Every structure is written in C-alpha cells, then in structure tokens.
Amino acid sequence: MFLSGSALAAEADADKIVKSAASKTSSTNKDWSWQPVAAPELPAIQQKKWARSPIDAFVLTKLEEKGIKPSAEASRAAFIRRATLDAWGLIPTTAEVNAFVNDKSPDAYEKLVDRLLASPKYGERQARKWLDLARYADSSGFQGDQTRPNMWRYRDYVINSFNEDKPYDRFIKEQLAGDEIYPGDNSALVATGFLRGFPDNSNSRDLVQRKYQITTDITDTVGTAILGTTFECARCHNHKSDKISQKDYFALQAFFANVSAVDNIPAPKGPQEVQFEKAQAKWQEATREIREKKKAIVDAYRSEAIAYLFERYSADTQEALRKVYVPDSQWTARDRWINHRYGDYQTDDILANFFRDNASKDAKDYKPEYAEKYAEYKKLDDELKKFDKIKPAKGSNTISAMTELGYADAPPTHVLFTGAFDHPLDEVQPAFPAALTSEKPQIVPTAFSSGRRTALANWIASPQNPLTARVFVNRVWDQYFGSGIVRTVSDFGRAGDKPNNPELLEYLASNFVKQGWSVKKLHKEILLSSVYRQSSDYREDAYKADPENKLLAVFPRKRLDAEQIRDSLLVASGKLEDKVGGPSVMPPVPSNLNAGRFWEVSKDTSDWNRRSLYIFTRRSVPYPLLDTFDMANAQQVHSKRDVTTTPLQALTLFNSDVIFGWSQALAGKVISEAGASESAQVDKLFQVLFARNPDKEEKAALIAFLGSQEKLIKEKIKDSEGKLALAVPVGLKDTQQLDPVRASAFVDLVHTVANSNEFSYRF
Numbered sequence: 001m002f003l004s005g006s007a008l009a010a011e012a013d014a015d016k017i018v019k020s021a022a023s024k025t026s027s028t029n030k031d032w033s034w035q036p037v038a039a040p041e042l043p044a045i046q047q048k049k050w051a052r053s054p055i056d057a058f059v060l061t062k063l064e065e066k067g068i069k070p071s072a073e074a075s076r077a078a079f080i081r082r083a084t085l086d087a088w089g090l091i092p093t094t095a096e097v098n099a100f101v102n103d104k105s106p107d108a109y110e111k112l113v114d115r116l117l118a119s120p121k122y123g124e125r126q127a128r129k130w131l132d133l134a135r136y137a138d139s140s141g142f143q144g145d146q147t148r149p150n151m152w153r154y155r156d157y158v159i160n161s162f163n164e165d166k167p168y169d170r171f172i173k174e175q176l177a178g179d180e181i182y183p184g185d186n187s188a189l190v191a192t193g194f195l196r197g198f199p200d201n202s203n204s205r206d207l208v209q210r211k212y213q214i215t216t217d218i219t220d221t222v223g224t225a226i227l228g229t230t231f232e233c234a235r236c237h238n239h240k241s242d243k244i245s246q247k248d249y250f251a252l253q254a255f256f257a258n259v260s261a262v263d264n265i266p267a268p269k270g271p272q273e274v275q276f277e278k279a280q281a282k283w284q285e286a287t288r289e290i291r292e293k294k295k296a297i298v299d300a301y302r303s304e305a306i307a308y309l310f311e312r313y314s315a316d317t318q319e320a321l322r323k324v325y326v327p328d329s330q331w332t333a334r335d336r337w338i339n340h341r342y343g344d345y346q347t348d349d350i351l352a353n354f355f356r357d358n359a360s361k362d363a364k365d366y367k368p369e370y371a372e373k374y375a376e377y378k379k380l381d382d383e384l385k386k387f388d389k390i391k392p393a394k395g396s397n398t399i400s401a402m403t404e405l406g407y408a409d410a411p412p413t414h415v416l417f418t419g420a421f422d423h424p425l426d427e428v429q430p431a432f433p434a435a436l437t438s439e440k441p442q443i444v445p446t447a448f449s450s451g452r453r454t455a456l457a458n459w460i461a462s463p464q465n466p467l468t469a470r471v472f473v474n475r476v477w478d479q480y481f482g483s484g485i486v487r488t489v490s491d492f493g494r495a496g497d498k499p500n501n502p503e504l505l506e507y508l509a510s511n512f513v514k515q516g517w518s519v520k521k522l523h524k525e526i527l528l529s530s531v532y533r534q535s536s537d538y539r540e541d542a543y544k545a546d547p548e549n550k551l552l553a554v555f556p557r558k559r560l561d562a563e564q565i566r567d568s569l570l571v572a573s574g575k576l577e578d579k580v581g582g583p584s585v586m587p588p589v590p591s592n593l594n595a596g597r598f599w600e601v602s603k604d605t606s607d608w609n610r611r612s613l614y615i616f617t618r619r620s621v622p623y624p625l626l627d628t629f630d631m632a633n634a635q636q637v638h639s640k641r642d643v644t645t646t647p648l649q650a651l652t653l654f655n656s657d658v659i660f661g662w663s664q665a666l667a668g669k670v671i672s673e674a675g676a677s678e679s680a681q682v683d684k685l686f687q688v689l690f691a692r693n694p695d696k697e698e699k700a701a702l703i704a705f706l707g708s709q710e711k712l713i714k715e716k717i718k719d720s721e722g723k724l725a726l727a728v729p730v731g732l733k734d735t736q737q738l739d740p741v742r743a744s745a746f747v748d749l750v751h752t753v754a755n756s757n758e759f760s761y762r763f
Helices: 005-024 054-063 076-088 094-101 106-117 122-132 152-161 168-181 186-191 207-225 246-256 271-300 304-312 315-325 333-345 353-357 368-385 454-460 468-481 502-512 519-527 540-545 562-573 605-609 624-628 647-656 657-674 677-692 698-720 740-754
Strands: 262-267 400-404 411-416 423-429
Touching: 005 740, 054 502, 076 094, 076 106, 076 519, 094 262, 106 122, 106 519, 106 677, 122 207, 122 304, 152 186, 152 400, 168 186, 168 400, 168 454, 168 468, 186 400, 207 246, 207 315, 207 333, 246 411, 246 423, 246 454, 262 333, 271 304, 271 368, 304 353, 315 333, 353 368, 468 502, 468 519, 502 519, 562 624, 624 647, 647 657, 657 677, 657 740, 677 698, 677 740, 698 740
Parallel strands: none
Antiparallel strands: 262 400, 411 423
16 A cells, blocks of 8 residues: 555655755745645545555545545456557557456556556657647748758657656756767757757848747747746746746846757768668769759859848848858857858758849849849759659758857847847846746856756756656646646646645655656556546536546546547558658648648658658648647647547548548458457447447447448449449458448448547547
C-alpha cells in the first residue's frame, strides 16, 4: 500500500527540495503557483483498499468529502483500449486485447503498462504532445512557406527522448542550450530545434525588426510551453494580472539576444544521409549545365542585383550590411546576426528577382536587356523543373539548430516603449522575473557563446523552480483525464484557473522531481492508479454532486485527436506502416486542395500509410483530414487541442476515398479472420474497432442493414444496366465463394461502423 516506509521517505526527500527552494525563493506575497513546491501529507481516507497509489488517496479524499463513491473498474477490454490510445495514440489489436483479458496473473496490469511504455509507439505519441507546444512545422510559414528539410531531426530527437526516458530536466536543458551545455553532442545540437521552430518571413526587409520578432517568439514559447506563464502579456506593458513587469519580460528576452538560426551544420553520415547525397549528386550532375547558365546570367549583373535588393532593406538593416566592407573586429553582435541572416537568404534565385522586377516597361529601372535576361532565366528555370523527378524529394544531410555563431558578446536588449522595436528605453541585462525569485543568473561566457541560455536553462530545469515540474505534470494529467488539475494548462497565473486538487498537483510535482524527472515513472503511476481504472459509465449521483466531473468519480470520456482517428483506422485496416522516424512524408490529398508545389505526394506508396506524426506539417497547407479534426496550429504554441463537432467531420469520414479504401481493407481482414459466418464477422468487426462484442440489438440491426443494403445495391445495378462498379473487400486470398453484391454491402457496413461515434471516442 502507499502508506509504506518508502512513501514516507519520498515525503522526506521532497521536504528537502522544498527547504532548498525556500532558501532561494521568498514566498512573501507570491501567488500559489510561484510558491515553492511542497510535498503534501497523505490524506486519511476511508476506502483504503481502493487506493493503489498516493494519486488515488488525493482523489478519493475529495470524493469522500462530497459523499461520492468512485466508480467500479472498467472492463479489461475497455481498459486496454483506453490505455493504448492514451499511451500510444492507437487502438490495440484484437490479439493484444485477448492476451490482456485472458492474463490472470496478479501483475497483468503492470505488465501491460510496462509493455506500452517500452514500445517506440509510446515515444511517438508523447512526441506529438510536445511538438504541439514546440509549434513544430516542416516549413517556415508566411507567404513563401519554404520547406525546412532538416526539422524532422528535431521531431525524431523528441521521439527518442521520450522513448529512452530522458530526464525531463535534461530534456529542457538540451532544447534551450544544448549547443552551449553539451558541445560536440549532435543530439543536443538538434534539440535546439525547439528554438529554431519559429515561423519566419524570408522576404523581410527590416532585419532589425525581424530579429526582435524572432526573439519575441522564442521568449513567448519558452514562457508558455515550459513555464505555463503568459509572459507575452508584459511585452507592451506591465502584466495586468501577474506580477511581471515590462522590465521582467525584456530581461527574460535578453537570454536569447545572441542566438542565430544555422541550417547547414553537417549531419553525421547514416543510411539516410548517404541515400540523400547519392540522389542529390545525380540531380546535380544532370542539371549542372542549366545551373551554370543561370549563374552566369546573375554573375553578369550581380553587383546591380545586389545593389537593387540592398536598397529595399530598412536603413538600420543597410547600416549593418555595409559592415561587410570593414574588418570583422568592427562588427557588433547585431551586425553578425543581420549579415548571417542576409547571407543565408541571398541566393541566385533571389538576386534574379532583379530582372523580374525590372522587366516591365513601367518599372522604374526598366531596361530591355533586363527583360531579355528575365526571359532567359525563366526559360532555364522551367528546364530545371523537368528534373524534379530525380531531385531528392525528402531528407537532408544537414542539421538545423540555434547557435551564437561562435561569439560570446551579445547585442544589447532594451525595454521597448509599448513593445515597439524602434522605441528603445532603458537597457536591461538577463534576469529572472523579480517577483518570482530573488536568484540571480550565473552567466559564464564560453569561447563560442554568451553562456546566457545555460544560466536560464539551469534555472528553469532546477528542482527549485516552482513552475517547471508543476506545469509538466499537469499537462500529463490533462492528457490522461481530458482536463488538467489546473484547467488552463498554459496559464498558471491569476487569470488562469486555480487547481481543483492542489494537494494532488503538489504530490505529482514533488514526486516527479524526487524520481529523477522520469516521465515514464509519472505515466506508469497514473496508468496503474485506481482512478484511471474507473468505468466511464454515466452515474446520476455523481453528476448531481459534481456536474463537471472535476473530482473524477467517473472516468471522463474523450474525443480522439485527429492523429488518433487516422492512425487507429490504419491499425484497424492492417495498413499502418510501423517505421519510426525519418524525413516527413506527403500522402495523397484531395485534388481540389490545389496546393501545387506546396504538396508533392510522396513517390513511395508505403509512406502514405505512415503514422500521422510523420506527415509533412506545412504551415500554409495543413493535411486536410487532420485539419478537419482539429490538429494543432503550428503558428504558435498549441497548448490544448480543440474538440469541435462539425458536419464536415462526418462528411470527411463518409466521403473520403482514402478512408473508404481502408474500410475495404478492414472488410477483407474481418472476413479472413472470422470466416464465412456473418454473425462472426460482425463480432470480429466490433472486436477490432471497439474491443468488445456487439449486443443483440446491435447485431440484429447490422445484419438487417446488410440485407437492406444488398437490396439497394441490386437496384442500383439494375438502374445502371449492370455498369455499376462494386466496391468489394480487398486483401482476401479466396474470392471464388464471395457474393460480390453481399460483399459490397458488407464493405458499406464496415465503413458505417468505422465512422460511428464510438470509434472516435475513448471511454
């Protein structure tokens, strides 16, 4: 039981953390979330046998105060479907369900949970949750929305981190300052993709302003995603709710003042990189002559093109760009950022816009020769596109990261009047929010970096930080129960909700740190708790006493995420490709999407059935099926998925050719496994989709549907004079005994059941 000596020892260890925190953080006049994390005493409860862990005790004591009893346990089949969807993002197979249901050993639940947490699928599911917060995308956004060919490496880093149970404090440090803290560690360098993920306008003409916008995005992301605090509200004025001043905001932003995006760091050579370079070399050889001709056109007018584009930048940007003519020793840190950014984006194709802009007679700098050169360049461009079929469509041999370009000096940061970048007030130094802590950052510059982010990362990932552990464990609780202990999962401030069970939150946060920031141990304790095992069946008494189910007397039902719906349909149909990691893929999309070059369908058809996590995230063109079911918006931190119910969702599932194809595959799979008996087929279908058998009424209704649908199809065949094409089950080895009309009716039945409300929910 949880009232063991080890539990008391855990309390003692947590008390040490609290005392250490108190030595650095004054609690005077602090809001609840800014108080040091304090391990609470375990409450006295009446139903001691129900509680399997301290989690249950903290939940049960609230129920007993209201005179409510917890619900009975869910059936084993319901439990494994629930736990697999939560931990993996997929429905379990019938074999997995049957194995668990028939496992009579006393540790059956623990073995199941250990299996779920040991699978690569666990890391894929948890990565999706984190990538929502990291505003992950494979493109830059804005008008151009250029592809970022390296960002999949960050996505794979996140997957691997969860699968290897990387301590959360290390996970945070690597993403904030991996290049500084762990030099030479490629994984830690890739981790800074968390910072690199900002949306970006490559055509920005004011690079001073753009630097500020990027640093602002990074600051806001860190505050929201990791600290659960709306620091961004203090950018233009002192925070209206929390004790965060404008000075606090810009002092926090100063930690990131020297970071620059670097996208051409050589990646370690592996099979993917070798394959990419081989394909790239083939394309380069085939297009060498065309590319040389394009370059020759630009070279002949390079100085004019550079001068023309130069004039379009703001005065402040031009001032920094002119430093290219003076020694590096005269460059400031801001000069380096601007020139680095400018150099990354001034390709020959960009410079060739000089011809395009001046090809028209009404252009200010028009010359006939510019029109001629534009026509020549465009013709070569069109010729080059003919070789796109041999150009590597995915992958890369480089890393995208955030570094400080090998310098330790950082540009100054000022408080900005109303947040306007061109109205600087007092200069500020990197500092933690004054009302949150009196601790001062210990900044130690290195030969290649300012050391600022190391100081910030050490503070954020410290056991003494009152927010980091609280915010993360609350997010995990929200994942499993559909609502956080603090319902505003990214706002732990005064404008956010207060915790509905503060003692439970404190226990989870203090125990999380005590157990070495182990994410898997946190998940395991929740998965094995009695509160998680409860049935989701409606109870009138519980509803009357707690209409919003905040006390969790009943396990909350939850609509599946977009990825869970698509991926579970793939599992059900037997079509899921289990490959883990690698470059993002593009499955087919409806032709009326008209995405053009922004969505080039993957040539390898096996890529079409990869997990949704691996589908290319184009900021301007979200994958339609996922977008319909409320996928994350990659423009900024996505704290919590929306849950909408719209006619478009039903129409998408019903009319999608892709989903209908999966229904045909599922129908074939069901017939193959269940045999010729239609009663057995209906049983098998329910077992695959819902992890249960149909009741008598359901089965009778479905068998009746088969008959009526068969009759309807025959009438359509007659009306079409035998020209109606029948959609029959696919994947069957023996089709000789198959009645094609009845089989087509069965496909429609499968498609209907797969589109039911029960499939799209977790109970």
